[in-house]
Amino acid sequence: MQSKFAFFAAAALVAVSFAPIPATAQDFTPENPQCIAPSNPGGGWDFICRTTAKYLFDLGVINDAMQVTNMSGGGGGVAFAHVTKERNEDNNLIVAASMSTSARIAQGIYEDAEQDDVHFLATFGAEYGAIAVPADSEFQTLNQMMDAILEDPRSVGIAGGSSVGSYDHIKPMLVAQEAGLEDVTQLKYVSFDGGGEAMTGLLSGSVEALSGDFSEMLGFLESGDIRIIAILAPERLKNYPDIPTAKEQGYDVVGANWRGLYMPAGASDEAKEFWKNAIMTMAEDQGFQDALEAAAIEPFNNFGDDMHAFVAQTIADVTKLSKEIGIIQ
Template sequence: MFKKYSRIGLLVAASAIASTTGASAEGFKAENPQCIAPSNPGGGWDFICRTTAKYLFNLKVIEDSMQVTNMSGGGGGVAFAHVTKERNEDNNLIVAASMSTSARIAQGIYEGAEQDDVHFLATFGAEYGAIAVRADSPYTSLKQMMDDIVADPKSVGIAGGSSVGSFDHIKPMLVAREAGLADVTQMKYVSFDGGGEAMTGLLSGAVEALSGDFSEMLGFLESGDIRILTIMAPERLKNFPDISTAKEEGYDVVGANWRGLYMPAGATDEAKEFWKSAIMTLTQDPGFQAELEAAAIEPFNNFGDDMHKFVAGSIADVTKLSKEIGIIK
């Protein structure tokens, strides 16, 4: 299904690859830089900030170590409002963003928000969604779970690290629609503030399943705490060949989540150029790319005008898709 929406099924789109390196902008130098992760520790946004902060400092792109601040609430809305209303001219602030950020703007979850309220800096990766259960769950296949959901949509609680209508919510809805559920909005989705809390909900037994990004689940898969029923990729991942795809089980759904950053719209042009160049430098570092690969995140780079066009297209696509499945009118 995602193949119809090029910016949602991200990896079918062409990446805009940076051709220059170096984080320099005439007259600007980062001082006491900060990255806000709009969720609690343990999720994808937290990973973005901590990995970015680590490599920018290690590569000496910034002289001061970057403070990482977790600011959960409203599926990222608390952080978005904080940036736009209180720190709109902050030159030293960057914020983790993803498919969920553009989805919330599209669906009006960030009340009154528009793309240009912030300055979208870059994407640097994309990863596939997955559905997981506890290791001792009676569900051993995606089909078993979908059969139960079609029979009784409220019988299976599915956790996600973001709000109702988010990409974590949309992914299992698309699978359920493929399975034959007429009204996918009747599914039982339980929203948490971040992937870490959603995983806790799964492991505690509060829900039966978890919808999220594969990288957020990887450590728990390796520790034996969870079983991943499916990954929403076009084909099995090279490093995880035992995990079947949704398409293999008869559900033609591919879902990839972009990872990136935004900063205040009112920052200076020099600051915006500095941070764009900083992230471009980051993406060309072998160590950074190795860290993404270990987390099952594929390279997906957009900067400058390409980033603006990409986010605008993503918002348009989510709007169309959300209307199709009844999330918005």
């Protein structure tokens, strides 16, 4: 069977060239800039906003410190609706986005939403998904957990920091499908508003496992609170060679999650050009790249027309995959 999401994992290693800032971008200067993280603190979207806010200001790309606002709910749908319905022409607003954003558009989770309802600015990184359990879990391997799920799909609660049908949900469904679970919708997925809350659910014992991105788990791995029983990468990570892949345990699943930003579709062309080039400048900075590496995030850059085409392709791919595994008709 072809590796699920392998197309994205390969693409995550491709970088684009950086263009000089056009004159039009210099006609706009943001005032009181804001980044919305569509989740509670502690997750991937929160990381995007806080890291972007820090480096844009530190690099002098923006003159005013950027406000970071957490706006959870609906797997990012509350923030998406807020932007499209209330702030469609706001030139000073950017919003954290990821694979989950395009997945929810594809699956119709954001009501009546389409790609062009917002303006996708850029991707600047990608990371692999992982499945974790508490340090004292009875499950020592992914195989053991899958065996329990095959015996009783409702016996293993798997937390995720986003809604049902999200990428956090899709990843364990793909593994279960590879394990031989005929109806993967039987999988017990427990939705939380952000990776931080999902981790709390895992450590409190309300669920048996966690599906998320590796960077969200890293601190808890290093503190010894959790064990990661599988990384959804094509091979073991260079800096974490002791973590086995799902693939080597018999489940041919690769799951990579892009990190990026969107902004209101009705913003001015000058503002869109400014923010695109601001993110490009940030992505060139070595300090920013070091921050991504520390979080186990690989460089992955898309801007302008490339970004539009990339998001369109991911929406098409997720639509096809979601139909295959029964999430949508």
